[in-house]
Amino acid sequence: MVFGTIVGSLADKQGRKRACVTYCISYILSCITKHSPEFKVLMVGRILGGIATSLLFSAFESWLVAEHNKRGFEPQWLSLTFSKAIFIGNGLVAIVSGLFANLLTDTLGFGPVSPFDAAACFLAIGMAIILSTWGENYGDPSENKSLLSQFKVAAVAIASDEKIALLGAIQSLFEGSMYTFVFLWTPALSPNDEGIPHGFIFATFMLSSMLGSSIASRLMAQETLKVESYMQVVFAISSFTLFLPVITSYLVTSSSVKDGSISLGGSILLFGFCTFEACVGIFWPSIMKMRSQYIPEEARSTIMNFFRIPLNIFVCIVLYNVDAFPMTIMFGMCGIFLLIASVLQRRLMVVAESHRSRPQDWTAMKERDDEEAPLNI
Numbered sequence: 001m002v003f004g005t006i007v008g009s010l011a012d013k014q015g016r017k018r019a020c021v022t023y024c025i026s027y028i029l030s031c032i033t034k035h036s037p038e039f040k041v042l043m044v045g046r047i048l049g050g051i052a053t054s055l056l057f058s059a060f061e062s063w064l065v066a067e068h069n070k071r072g073f074e075p076q077w078l079s080l081t082f083s084k085a086i087f088i089g090n091g092l093v094a095i096v097s098g099l100f101a102n103l104l105t106d107t108l109g110f111g112p113v114s115p116f117d118a119a120a121c122f123l124a125i126g127m128a129i130i131l132s133t134w135g136e137n138y139g140d141p142s143e144n145k146s147l148l149s150q151f152k153v154a155a156v157a158i159a160s161d162e163k164i165a166l167l168g169a170i171q172s173l174f175e176g177s178m179y180t181f182v183f184l185w186t187p188a189l190s191p192n193d194e195g196i197p198h199g200f201i202f203a204t205f206m207l208s209s210m211l212g213s214s215i216a217s218r219l220m221a222q223e224t225l226k227v228e229s230y231m232q233v234v235f236a237i238s239s240f241t242l243f244l245p246v247i248t249s250y251l252v253t254s255s256s257v258k259d260g261s262i263s264l265g266g267s268i269l270l271f272g273f274c275t276f277e278a279c280v281g282i283f284w285p286s287i288m289k290m291r292s293q294y295i296p297e298e299a300r301s302t303i304m305n306f307f308r309i310p311l312n313i314f315v316c317i318v319l320y321n322v323d324a325f326p327m328t329i330m331f332g333m334c335g336i337f338l339l340i341a342s343v344l345q346r347r348l349m350v351v352a353e354s355h356r357s358r359p360q361d362w363t364a365m366k367e368r369d370d371e372e373a374p375l376n377i
Contacts, residue, residue: 212281
């Protein structure tokens with residue numbers, strides 16, 4: 001939240017390509033620190049990892065959108081690129097990476113740090129590709145603008161444009177619920193230490209996410225269907241799936257057998273969680289599409305990192321108090337957040353439609369005035 005926001009915001013001024021290279025270097029150094037048993041060294045690695053994560057979620061997307069627009073490509077292609085990135089990157093590559101990490105640690109016996117070493121190698125390859133094939137682009141390259149000035153520009157943009165503020169709130173509510181879900185799904189499916197196949201379930205989640213991204217690409221390909229419209233339904237479905245642990249706790253009798261197989265309630269939750277992951281797969285390319293439409297180019301990375309500040313605060317508060325509340329309360333809270341996100345998405349659609357209609361109204365008035373001009377003469 002602290003270091004990542006500052007470093008990530010420098011991408012607009014120093015260059016997005018340079019920021020992506022910085023991501024690779026930061027994460028390579030973070031991977032190297034895993035070889036040390038010293039807590040202080042490992043903490044430095046976590047700081048580097050936090051910086052890299054902020055760059056990962058802002059600099060790459062900012063570079064892509066700017067480069068796409070600079071080359072004059074079709075706007076619709078951007079949506080397809082986003083959905084493919086989620087399908088291949090967040091889905092397929094995540095599954096293969098997990099299997100490869102398991103191969104290194106267990107099958108080949110290289111130990112628990114070997115996946116980090118492999119990650120460093122892939123990062124080095126990625127950095128070489130970036131350096132050799134990418135061009136540089138900037139948000140606001142003016143040299144007289146300080147980091148504080150960039151923060152002010154981003155804050156003013158969020159405060160003055162309701163669409164940007166709504167988009168930031170929606171993103172924080174959904175991602176905050178999503179990261180909370182990551183820490184809660186295991187105890188939800190095995191409250192009595194039932195023997196559940198964690199790796200298989202995680203792979204199923206990733207497949208569900210891939211299915212969602214595939215659905216998103218089809219939805220965004222339809223010119224008559226707006227992203228702002230269908231995302232209301234996606235958030236509503238997501239809310240229901242995270243309310244399922246609350247519902248099943250009252251309607252389904254929990255099993256008291258220790259170390260047994262997954263219960264009926266757990267099976268219902270598993271189906272609901274797979275549906276939630278499919279919604280996650282729809283969410284990522286869709287939110288990327290909306291960000292490309294509403295966030296101004298000159299402060300894109302800075303604003304995107306601003307969105308992550310409330311998200312990080314929320315996740316820290318939740319994790320710090322995770323043992324203070326029953327699990328059903330935590331899921332219920334996430335369900336409420338997603339319901340609020342659906343309402344805010346509705347508001348975003350209304351505001352966006354009103355902004356789209358204004359230029360048309362102005363054009364109609366202009367044409368009417370032009371028609372009346374000869375009569376006035």
